[in-house]
Amino acid sequence: MAKNTRGTVTAFSPFDARADAEALRKAMKGMGTDEETILKILTSRNNSQRQEIASAFKTLFGRDLVDDLKSELTGKFETLMVSLMRPTYIFDAHALKHAIKGAGTNEKVLTEILASRTPEEVRRIKQVYQQEYEASLEDKITGETSGHFQRLLVVLLQANRDPDGGVDEALVEQDAQVLFRAGELKWGTDEEKFITILGTRSVSHLRRVKCIRSVPAYFAETLYYSMKGAGTDDDTLIRVMVSRSEIDLLDIRQELRKNFAKSLHQMIQKDTSGDYRKALLLLCGGDDD
Template sequence: MFCGDYVQGTIVPAPNFNPMMDAQMLGGALQGFGCDKDLLIDILTQRCNAQRLVIAEAFQGTFGRDLVSDLKEKLSDHFKDVMVGLMYPPPSYDAHELWHAMKGAGTDENCLIDILASRTNGEIFQMREAYYLQYSRDLQEDIYAETSGHFRDTLVNLVQGTREEGYSDPATAAQDAMVLWEACQQRTGEHKTLLQMILCNKSYQQLWLVFQEFQNISGQDIVDAINECYDGYFQELLVAIVLCVRDKPAYFAYRLYSAIHDFGFHNKTVIRILIARSEIDLMIIRKRYKERYGKSLFHDIRNFASGHYEKALLAICAGDVDEY
């Protein structure tokens, strides 16, 4: 999908786009021992992803060098992560983030949850393809090897991208809700499997009905029930799926707030969400953030980030808004 098809993002296609001029300006900005970081921000955060990819081609043709390699060489720390992250096509960026979440000694389970609980079937299919092309490995096999238990089973279910789309059946909603209710009461392995299969495979429209029926049957919200009955990453993943079904921008607003306030500014999470949602729904995420937490996302980024890193994050968030 071309980036301009998304109307709720903060980054949209630049008018009067001239990739050759942008490439030449970036070449100048990256020359010498230092580099013009302000110019990098002005260009790369004000072009949509499809335009950035065209700029990279023009850069290669003009200078005979790879733009991403030059950015990696000239930049450092979190500012480099932002600028380089902007250069990945969305499926490749998801693949990159998942790979780094699983490589090495530890696993970043929250990264796996954020990505796999929120992506559409089409996005998951493209992500799996990109993962194989970039790393010559199967994403599902890596997830299976790096995680365990019902958390692993749920992730594997999600990464298959088999969720029903655009389909709802009110007649079976109460039945599905009863299965969920029993799963929260019994907590056996079989019940956990049924629980995750419903949450991973039913359409968003169907799950809306199921959650309403669950409330009617149990007198309890599904999120509260999951939090009471389960724990660990399995519980966090199930809740993430429910929250994404209900209001995906609100889920990401919550994740940004947690990353900024609960972890002393968890840079990887903030960067990943801002880049991944910049052409999809970041404008709505900003709105949800302000509604729920009383302060703007701009305000909180300013309080915790600094320098060109801060400027780059704010530029991604800003869109066509002049005032932060």
């Protein structure tokens, strides 16, 4: 899933899964827990390396690394470390399940994940959701949403968005006219036209029609508002930091600095504390000031 192009977390080298597993076991064995060792290892290895560490941990000690982390850590720091240990697609599937569970649906999370992932990633998320929860993601989402929003999510779940590549200028012009006629020139809005175009055209194409924003700019705004004002929305902060750390967090940092005149590093420093803050700052990967 991660493209490792503009992420702050990349493959650690030289990597030794066995040595990391032993260091983590030592950090959690006996009286007291060495949180510093845990956060330094887990924030500096990429997701596939963390999975190798978990496998080595089970082989060496016959113990589940995530279970040990849950029993030794607490609060937001525990949530962050456990989130880092989830395989990428399971992480997304878990976030989607959480978004449609209980009273009220978190529409922002549904949109964020399904609209920002590639068609291949959406297909994998659907498979993993079925395996993990023995339920259809599409059925769950249609059961908890309605109207035009539901239809857009269903279109996105079909994972039929055009691949990014060369942009067909004639089609861009045609879609621009269709959207104009469906919106501006009509009493009311022809939502079906919007849903079809927004849900199936490539990202490059949609940006030419000027009807979507850049993904890093979207996540920069999401992070900014997760920490702005009274109280921090830690669920959002953790979800974005973990899911984008290997993909485009460097770009997100730049967009946040440009659009809000603050650095992500400074916001984390100000709005979080303790080992949770230390781990987030390591994932952040530096200050832009």
